[in-house]
Amino acid sequence: MAEETKKKAEKPKPEYIQVKFDMPRRYHWSTGKYLGKVYAEAKEHKKLVSNVCPQCKQIMWRPTVVCPYCKIEAGWEWAELAETGTVIQYTYLVFPLWDPHYGERFANPYPSAIIQLDNGVFQRHWLKETNKDKLKEGMRVRICWKEDYNERGLGLQDVPYYEPIEE
């Protein structure tokens, strides 16, 4: 027994193989009437749209069937969201994030901001500006779309970030 352990100690360290394989699972779901309109407009015309309450004339975002203030059916009246907006608050994220759907790593750092669009809608989204010193509350931003038609079709994921503009 002692000889065996001595022999083992003299052997070089064996190579161990790591077996790696990916198992992507696909899923499909129907978005329904209202969300389907948003996804279709984003893919076809690069526009964010949402429906308007017929009574209080507020823009719903995201589109809803029933207005949460008037408690009536919001209907099929659509308005386009503004392309530009103002940063209300931002967070400078340095935590490494992975895309759970395609296994790619998100850009890092990636500032996340609450943006008030010019027609009053609040929206949380990413910002293109990664320099911490150039970020400030009240900066003006504009929407950026994925340029490739075939890559669009995932709703809000068609908008990678908002880019800063100078006015």
Place this chain on the structure above:
Amino acid sequence: MPQVAEKLKDMDVWVYHGQIYIPNTYSAGDVGSRFLIELRNNARIMGMRCPVCNRVYVPARSVCKDCFGQLKEWVEVSDKGTLLTYAIDNVAKPIQPTGTPIIYGIVQLDGADNGFVHMLGGVDAEQIRVGMRVQAVFKPREERTASILDIKHFKPL
């Protein structure tokens, strides 16, 4: 119900196609690592012999399924064998290593006592018969990565 049908009348059907990415990694262990390294370095298929029941397992395993003894005797088996059974799969799935149609076969290699699961290639699906002789086709040395797919497929002799 008529109300529902009316609402669905001019509905744009939009289906969201997504996926969840599930990466997997496991260590092949002592015996599995040596089996895969032999495939990569020397293009040899190695098995393990049980000294009690005299059975040769391919791919190599560390414990006999009947005798439960620790196996230590490595043997090299031939890259030729006999097809025991097969299945043809025409449905493309993202897990599969190659395109469709993919033909899975269980091959009893010469010198082994159990079946070895792999793919068949270089043959029409209609020409495959149970009991035909097949031979392993290895990838070139540069493309081998110590994986079971270092064997490209089994081709008929």
